[in-house]
Amino acid sequence: MTNRPHYYHAEDLAKFGEISQFQAALAEKFFAYYGEVFQDGALSAREKSLIALAVAHAVQCPYCIDAYSTDAFSKGWSEAQMMEAVHVAAAIRGGASLVHGVQMMNKVKEISM
Template identity: 40%
Template sequence: MENDTLYPITTKELADKKAALAPKNLEAWRNFSKTVFEAGALDEKTKQLIAVAVAHVTQCPYCIRSHSKYAMRKGASKEEIMEAIWVAAEMRAGAAYAHATIAMDEMEKH
């Protein structure tokens, strides 16, 4: 089957195939993920908002969809999610500018 999209649709069949290739790793990953997103010093909503921001920085479309949905399920408003995305945008842009110091350092050598 030809797929004309950049990112394939996730299906149970694909998930099952991935799981079968490394079941112990997947089980460990699921346990790790479950533990990370449990309430602790940070509540679950805050953790999901962080995940939304990070998903935008890493540009993972699957993560963006998943964590946006979970953030709303944990009580985040659309405005909070958008604000988290803007924080991610600022951090990504800020990192690009901050790394200009590396280019400046190299340019100064020549």
């Protein structure tokens, strides 16, 4: 670990498939499912790529952000469209915190005179 002082390494993204070394059967099922999810369906593969980009920002996965920035851009989404998708993620995350403000207000009202 001395040569790897950080938790995240860009080159590890390409090694994602290697998780099968420790548990092959589950990895195989996951990657088959993953591949199927991103096929054209009721939503196009292009639309799914933009959704994945927004989710990647919501879960703050640097590997997913690298992967879906490349994928969404290569599928023809513009810089502005991609940034709006990130704002959607940010709005939902921000809203998710703020809506709990109601719970805070409820509790304060419950315990205050």
